[in-house]
Amino acid sequence: MSDNHDTASMQDHIRVYLMVFGALGVLTVVTVLASYLNLSTSEGIFLALIIASVKASLVLGYFMHLITERKMIIWILLMTVFFFFIMIFLPLISNIDHAGDPAQWWKVL
């Protein structure tokens, strides 16, 4: 009985995996098509990163089972994200300091 229940539950999971697979394929095509749009560099970067983030969320949530994962894993990842942004933004702040006017600096992007 328990084995049958487990198998049925896994079959549901497999259906979700295949749907996520389809979504990732579609989003990959959308990423390529979006690169042909007539966007400025900063708009292009923003759009590409949004699509990549959606794809990453699908992989993290469903393939890596993060949506049903224990709180400890979630806390480890939140801390990682926090330190990741510190790692990126500390040099960014230093760069703005040296570049002077931040408004001019953003134009470089």
Add this chain to the structure above:
Amino acid sequence: MDIPYVVEEREDTGLINSKLGIWIFLASEVMLFGGLFSAYIFLRMAALPGDFERWASELSVPMATVNTVVLISSSVSMVMAWASLKMKDFSKYKMYLGITIFCSFVFLTIKYFEYSGKFAHDIYPSSNTFMAIYFTLTGLHVLHIIGGVVVMLYFYLPISHKMWDKQPEQFTNRIEVFGLYWHFVDLVWIFLFPVLYLL
């Protein structure tokens, strides 16, 4: 002596040790690749306007798109391999792991043609800043793929059947933990692809 908490969960963490270990390892990997992504941003900011775009246009978008689909497919087959073990179907596990290994070889072969195409046109990491960060990021990613292939081949060998027969739950957990690593490698590529090839 058996390794503790590889099948049953620890009471304090609610996790098996191997899963906690791989997530901490992956957190360190985020910082490794994150540092290089950060380097990419600063190199791009410091480059002459249009310089990165010009060199990025030398890369093959069709090849990278195919590689993206190949890697996503390998991620799906990896999770299907784990699901097969959960359903106690070892032969299906072997089939799906075989597909994952095949996909990783396809990825490496396409990457080989990409790299050799660049070298044939005298484009090397030393040629310019964009190519330096391109080869560094994709090279590190390729090393992760190769490392993953070595582990997958180990889990594909006949010894895997013995492990499965002896301790099926522990073996299933091993595949789940390796799967987390493999999905992370896929995740990195999901960001590398637009950043290097399309922007």
